[in-house]
Amino acid sequence: MNRAPDSTTAPQSASRRALLGAKLAAPIIIGYLPVAFAFGIVGRLADLPDWATITMSVIVYGGASQFAALQLLSTGGLSAIISTTFIINSRHMLLSASLGPKLHRMNRWQKALFSLELTDEAYALHDAQYRSRPQRSRTEVFAANLLVHVSWVVGTILGVSFGHIVPNLDQLGLDFALTAMFIAILFTSVLKSAHDWLVAGLAGGIAVVVTLAGAGIWATVIAALTAATIGWVISMRRRRRTIGKAVSVSPQNSREAGA
Amino acid sequence: MSTSFLIIMLIGMAVVTIVSRLVPMLLVDRFEPGPKLTLWLEQVPAAVIAAIVVPAMLIQHGVVDVSLDNRALWVGLATIAVAVLTRSFFLTIMAGLGLMIGVSLLL
Numbered sequence: 001m002n003r004a005p006d007s008t009t010a011p012q013s014a015s016r017r018a019l020l021g022a023k024l025a026a027p028i029i030i031g032y033l034p035v036a037f038a039f040g041i042v043g044r045l046a047d048l049p050d051w052a053t054i055t056m057s058v059i060v061y062g063g064a065s066q067f068a069a070l071q072l073l074s075t076g077g078l079s080a081i082i083s084t085t086f087i088i089n090s091r092h093m094l095l096s097a098s099l100g101p102k103l104h105r106m107n108r109w110q111k112a113l114f115s116l117e118l119t120d121e122a123y124a125l126h127d128a129q130y131r132s133r134p135q136r137s138r139t140e141v142f143a144a145n146l147l148v149h150v151s152w153v154v155g156t157i158l159g160v161s162f163g164h165i166v167p168n169l170d171q172l173g174l175d176f177a178l179t180a181m182f183i184a185i186l187f188t189s190v191l192k193s194a195h196d197w198l199v200a201g202l203a204g205g206i207a208v209v210v211t212l213a214g215a216g217i218w219a220t221v222i223a224a225l226t227a228a229t230i231g232w233v234i235s236m237r238r239r240r241r242t243i244g245k246a247v248s249v250s251p252q253n254s255r256e257a258g259a
Numbered sequence: 260m261s262t263s264f265l266i267i268m269l270i271g272m273a274v275v276t277i278v279s280r281l282v283p284m285l286l287v288d289r290f291e292p293g294p295k296l297t298l299w300l301e302q303v304p305a306a307v308i309a310a311i312v313v314p315a316m317l318i319q320h321g322v323v324d325v326s327l328d329n330r331a332l333w334v335g336l337a338t339i340a341v342a343v344l345t346r347s348f349f350l351t352i353m354a355g356l357g358l359m360i361g362v363s364l365l366l
Contacts, residue, residue, distance in 0.1 A: 027349040034356065052265045059273040064311075069272060073260070081268055086275035091307050097283035098300035101292065108288055115284035116277060120308065127304055173359040176331060180338050180355025182312045186305070187342035188351060196305045203306040204313025208323065211314045223310035228302035235298050 014139050021143030024129065028121045029151040031181040036152045038174040039066055040159015041166070046070040050160045057156040061149060062089050062119065063178060068217065087217050091224060095123040102130040106138060117145035121181055128189035195231065203227035334358045 036057060043053030048070065056066050065088040072081045096115050103111050122145055129136055191197055207223035215222055292300065316335040317323050325332065338355035345351065 027352050030349070031352045031356070047260070049260075049265065052269060055269050056272065059269060060276050062276050065272065065276065069268070078264065078268055078271065082271035082275055085272040086279065089276045089279045092276070092279040093283045094300075094303045094307055096280050097287050097292070098303045100284045100287035101297070101300075108285070111284050111288055112281055115280040118280045118284075120311070124304070124308070173330060173334075173363045176334065176359040177352070177356050179312060179315045179331060179335060180352050180359070182308050182315070183335060183338045183355060184342055184348045184351035186308045186312060187339055188346050188348050190304045190308055199302050200305040200309035203309040207310040207314045208317055211318055212321075212323070219314065220307070220310045224303070224306040227310065228299060228306040231302035231306065232299040235302070236295070239298070 017137040017139040018143040021140040021145075022147055024125055024140070025144040025147040025151075027184070028125060028148050028181070031121065031177045031184075032148065032151045033155040033158075034174040034177045035063060036155025037159040037163070039063070039070075040156045040161070041163030042067065042070050042159075043156075044160055044163055046073050048073060053160055054153065054156050057153045060085070061117075061152060062092075063152075065089050084217055087221065090221055091120075092118055092123075094224060094228070095120070099123060099127060099130070102127075102134065105135065110138060114141065114145065117149055119148070121185065122148055124185035124189060131189075195235065198234070199227050199231035202230055330359065330362055334362060 039057065040053060043050070043056075056069070060066055060069075062085070065085040068084050068088055069081050072084060076084070096118055099118070100111065100115075103114060106114060125144065126141065186200065191200060203223050203226075206226050207219050210222050211219040312335075316329075316332045317325070319329050319331065327333065334355065337358055338351060341354040342351040
């Protein structure tokens with residue numbers, strides 16, 4: 001690899017890169033700890049053995065799907081729990097495909113390892129960071145992922161261990177931590193252009209409508225796919241119009257533009 | 260809930276989640292997406308996150324709730340204001356959590 005002109009953005013030593021990763025992970029950790037804590041408590045309430053609650057946070061590592069599984073434990077069978085998990089987490093397919101091309105410094109195995117850590121929040125963090133610094137160090141990226149994952153597990157362990165001490169957990173609204181985190185992601189890094197606002201508004205509106213219509217766990221995926229596709233059609237038309245203008249200025253390009 | 264039920268449940272949940280995260284990553288690694296697919300993928304972040312946030316704020320117990328009782332909505336709007344004003348991920352989460360805990364303790 002050529003010496004990249006990014007010495008100002010990439011700290012020199014591995015430990016400093018890892019430290020930068022930790023710094024970036026901190027806000028997510030602050031959001032994860034209370035939500036994972038709440039998950040630990042709800043696991044106890046659902047009569048799930050502590051080892052299973054903690055193992056879920058280690059190997060599934062997907063907040064919304066974990067809470068849904070606890071809800072289904074009393075009524076649903078295995079297939080209901082597993083298929084619900086799949087539907088809820090299928091949005092990660094979109095996130096994974098959209099972040100993949102930005103990880104050009106990683107080999108296939110590193111990409112695979114990275115993808116296992118791809119929660120919504122980790123996605124938002126890395127998406128924003130890769131936009132401003134495409135040549136980020138892998139040490140930094142993996143350090144951030146590891147710390148965030150560990151915080152999710154630690155929060156769960158604290159929840160099953162000390163949850164009974166906290167009275168009226170429900171009233172404290174700890175689950176709002178997730179919403180606050182998504183708000184932070186959306187309004188500090190994702191919404192950059194008027195077009196982004198349009199896509200977000202469409203997705204939010206469609207999600208509300210299909211939820212009210214009874215889409216249940218499908219709502220997120222349906223709304224996201226529909227809004228992304230509408231946004232894509234608009235972008236394509238805009239792009240074609242721009243190309244059309246370029247062609248009328250320089251007719252020799254018309255063959256390329258038609259392709 | 261037998262132990263074998265729980266083990267199968269955990270492995271099943273982990274497998275479907277890992278497949279969702281891993282397979283698209285490997286696909287775009289093997290087949291580089293063209294400009295059209297790239298443009299579609301660029302729409303994804305705003306679409307996915309808004310599709311999670313907006314219902315979480317607006318819908319309570321299956322109906323749209325814009326009354327003062329809906330804390331997620333009003334604390335959420337205040338959190339959005341902090342996000343827009345400060346542009347800080349960290350401050351936004353602290354403000355959102357702090358406000359929600361404060362409101363819950365006071366009311």
